[in-house]
Amino acid sequence: MKTTKAKMTRTTTKPAAPESRLAMVRRARRINRELAEVYPYAHPELDFRNPFELLVATVLSAQTTDLRVNQTTPALFAAYPTPEDMAAADPERVEELIRPTGFFRAKTRSLIGLSTAIRDNFGGEVPGRLDDLVTLPGVGRKTANVVLGNAFGVPGITVDTHFGRLVRRWKWTDREDPEKVEADVAAIFPKSEWTMLSHRVVFHGRRVCHSRKPACGACPIAPLCPSYGEGETDPEKAKKLLKYELGGYPGQRLSPPPDYPGEPAPPLGAE
Ligand code: SF4
Numbered sequence: 515m516k517t518t519k520a521k522m523t524r525t526t527t528k529p530a531a532p533e534s535r536l537a538m539v540r541r542a543r544r545i546n547r548e549l550a551e552v553y554p555y556a557h558p559e560l561d562f563r564n565p566f567e568l569l570v571a572t573v574l575s576a577q578t579t580d581l582r583v584n585q586t587t588p589a590l591f592a593a594y595p596t597p598e599d600m601a602a603a604d605p606e607r608v609e610e611l612i613r614p615t616g617f618f619r620a621k622t623r624s625l626i627g628l629s630t631a632i633r634d635n636f637g638g639e640v641p642g643r644l645d646d647l648v649t650l651p652g653v654g655r656k657t658a659n660v661v662l663g664n665a666f667g668v669p670g671i672t673v674d675t676h677f678g679r680l681v682r683r684w685k686w687t688d689r690e691d692p693e694k695v696e697a698d699v700a701a702i703f704p705k706s707e708w709t710m711l712s713h714r715v716v717f718h719g720r721r722v723c724h725s726r727k728p729a730c731g732a733c734p735i736a737p738l739c740p741s742y743g744e745g746e747t748d749p750e751k752a753k754k755l756l757k758y759e760l761g762g763y764p765g766q767r768l769s770p771p772p773d774y775p776g777e778p779a780p781p782l783g784a785e
Contacts, residue, residue: 545684552735574625594629605622627651655692659671669707671712672716676715680718680723684740727746
């Protein structure tokens with residue numbers, strides 16, 4: 515009896531062969547292609563008209579939603595349209611304007627500090643190089659890459675909380691440190707894909723592959739995902755978890771691009 519049981523165990527628990535690096539790279543590139551079909555309109559979800567506005571909006575987006583930032587920045591940019599204006603701002607007035615984004619004292623220090631540095635060290639223009647951007651107060655690698663990729667057309671991978679979570683679920687990396695994640699993903703894709711890949715992954719994380727309840731049953735890349743089943747697999751229940759335009763709701767931008775299929779976000783106070 516014992517022998518039979520042992521035999522059965524041996525035949526039924528044969529582990530699947532680990533995925534080769536080549537197979538993982540092929541699967542990753544397929545995921546990127548599929549996401550490009552699902553989100554042909556993927557874009558930065560912060561409203562901005564120039565590199566300075568994008569830099570400020572990205573600093574404000576820490577620990578809050580892009581929607582909240584977009585609802586806050588019109589009044590801020592009307593009051594302080596240039597780095598010179600913001601460098602000379604009264605901190606209390608800035609705090610008041612950006613209060614809805616949270617951590618408003620620290621963010622005010624960053625905004626006035628980075629504006630002063632741009633005025634004094636870079637002739638009043640946001641620098642277009644990573645090494646220069648990260649010298650600005652409150653600007654880390656992630657913020658610098660957002661600005662480079664979207665205001666200067668320099669390819670960049672932006673590892674935020676969504677990006678890190680999804681690429682670990684997809685087994686593109688098993689590392690936590692954002693710089694290491696960036697390096698691992700950079701090794702899988704050509705540079706020309708980096709910026710749009712970042713938008714697509716973040717779009718998918720915000721709409722479908724949520725942190726606590728991923729909508730696996732409504733996920734277009736489920737067949738390519740080794741973490742399928744981590745979330746809701748029932749198609750009807752999963753559909754109810756979809757957010758923004760996929761769930762039939764407004765997006766995060768007050769002025770979305772023309773090809774965006776959903777409604778624009780409501781202005782502050784109209785939610
Ligand atoms: S199948 Fe589930 S875990 Fe995988 S990407 Fe889709 S929602 Fe995320």
